[in-house]
Amino acid sequence: MLEKSITLKHLLIGQERCIGLQFRADRVLIALVDRLPNVAWSDEYSLYFLPNNRNNVSLIFKTFKGIAWVNGNYFFGSRPVPTKNTSQIFKQVEHPEYKKYPRICPQEYLDKLELKQYAKNTARVYINCFEAFMRFFPGVPLEQIDENDIRDYLLYLSRSNKSTSYINQAVNSIKFYYEVVLGMPNRFYSIERPRKRKKLPEILSVRDVQDLLAQVGNLKHRCIVGLLYSSGLRRAELLALKPTDLDFNRMMVRIAQGKGNKDRYSILSKTLIPVLTEYLHRYNPDQYLFESPKGGAYSASSVLKIVSRAAKRAGIRKRVTPHMLRHSFATHLLEKGVDLRRIQVLLGHNSSKTTEIYTHVAQNSFKGIDDLLS
Incomplete structure (x- = not known):
């Protein structure tokens, strides 16, 4: 097996399509590259390059044959053949x-x-x-x-x-x-991104959540709002649930292919089990746990309306969204002393830093601090 290797990359230099040559510094390879026609160095990409044409592609393979392995995976790529069944x-x-x-x-x-x-x-x-x-x-x-x-x-x-x-x-x-x-490495690597604003999540108090739930009369709606809060689900995850994702024996909810295409489990509230059992018996959902009257999954806009209308009836002045119930779930667990790592697993966060933001809004983060006015 050849120890040396050289990787081909697509580059756009000026308005000309070029072949980029990426390899570890090596005297032999540099000497061979210098023999290629019209080869030049790009300070911007830190790569040698030459015009992209069939003759140069063939010449590269011929030049390095027996000396270095030419990796064309990034250059040639693999395109799927479109079919009539494309999603x-x-x-x-x-x-x-x-x-x-x-x-x-x-x-x-x-x-x-x-x-x-x-x-x-x-x-x-x-x-x-x-x-x-x-x-x-x-x-x-x-x-x-x-x-x-x-x-x-x-x-x-x-x-x-x-x-x-x-x-x-x-x-x-x-x-x-x-x-x-197009396979062009770091095509816009120097483009500045806007600074991300660090906003604290908006949450509801436990009392607000109780008042909101009390205003949900419809059986299906009670199950929807109850799962959003008590299991900390994202709205899309709730709508993708199947009846078989509810595990009453283990008191768990299975979230299949949530954000980032990851499977995970969350907790299932004991209080919600009788409501869910009645709902399953009455509605007998087939493909999805919550189905639209016209068939298929329940709509995201309908879930938003259910939550916002219940909040208005409960006298909550702030704009309440389904995701606010997820934030409240995490914060209330933290206030009850649940370990941050366990909350991270329940929420499906990749990084603990994402979950740590709830420490900035949890009440117990401020306990023990003296009242300056007392």
């Missing part, structure tokens, strides 16, 4: 603005999202953000857009009062096209 989420979605600016996501972008098995919600965000980006440059080939153009677009988003989250999603969708779909 609907990766197909084009009609928008009113398309008639005015008919630029839609390239098929290879959709193929790569599907090949990498991106979550449906993430795929929707990437597609929408990238299509908005393309419409900002009507008639301009994507390969001709450079870093200054990207900065102008991000500046436009900022001046349009787009959220920090949206701008970061826009950057991710753009980088996905150039770096993942």
Whole structure:
């Protein structure tokens, strides 16, 4: 087996497509690279490069044959063959603005999202953000857009009062096209991202949650709100639940393929079991635990309406969302003395730093501090 290796990468130098040569510093390899026609060095990418054409590709393999292994995985890639059964989420979605600016996501972008098995919600965000980006440059080939153009677009988003989250999603969708779909390494590595605002989660008191639950009369709605709070579920996770995900014997809820395509378990409240048992007997759900009257999963907007209307009836003045119940779940557990690591597992957080934010809102973080006015 050859000890030396050289990796081919796609590069765009000026407006010319080039072949990047990535390898560990080695006198033999450098000497061979110098013999290649029209080869040059890029300070920006820290790579040697030469024009991208078939003759140069063949010459590279011929030059390094028997001396170094040429890795073309990043250069040639592997595109899936589109089929008629392609998931609907990766197909084009009609928008009113398309008639005015008919630029839609390239098929290879959709193929790569599907090949990498991106979550449906993430795929929707990437597609929408990238299509908005393309419409900002009507008639301009994507390969001709450079870093200054990207900065102008991000500046436009900022001046349009787009959220920090949206701008970061826009950057991710753009980088996905150039770096993942086209295979150009660090295409926009120097693009500045907006500083993420550190906002504390809004939560409800235990009393507020009790008052809210008391205002939910419908049996299905009681199960929905009860699970959101007592199991700390995300709204999308709740809507994806199947009847078999409820384990009454072990007092657990199985969340299959939650955020980040991960499976996990959360706790099931004893108080909620009689309500859920009655609901299952009366509604007899089939595919999903909570199904729409027209079939399929219950809608996200319906869940939001259930929570917000119950909060208004309970006299809660702040705007209450399903995710606020998840924040309240974590905070109330922390206030009861549950270990932060266990809460992290229940919430499905990758990092403990994400879970630590609840220490800034939990009441027990402020106990023992003297009242300066007393």
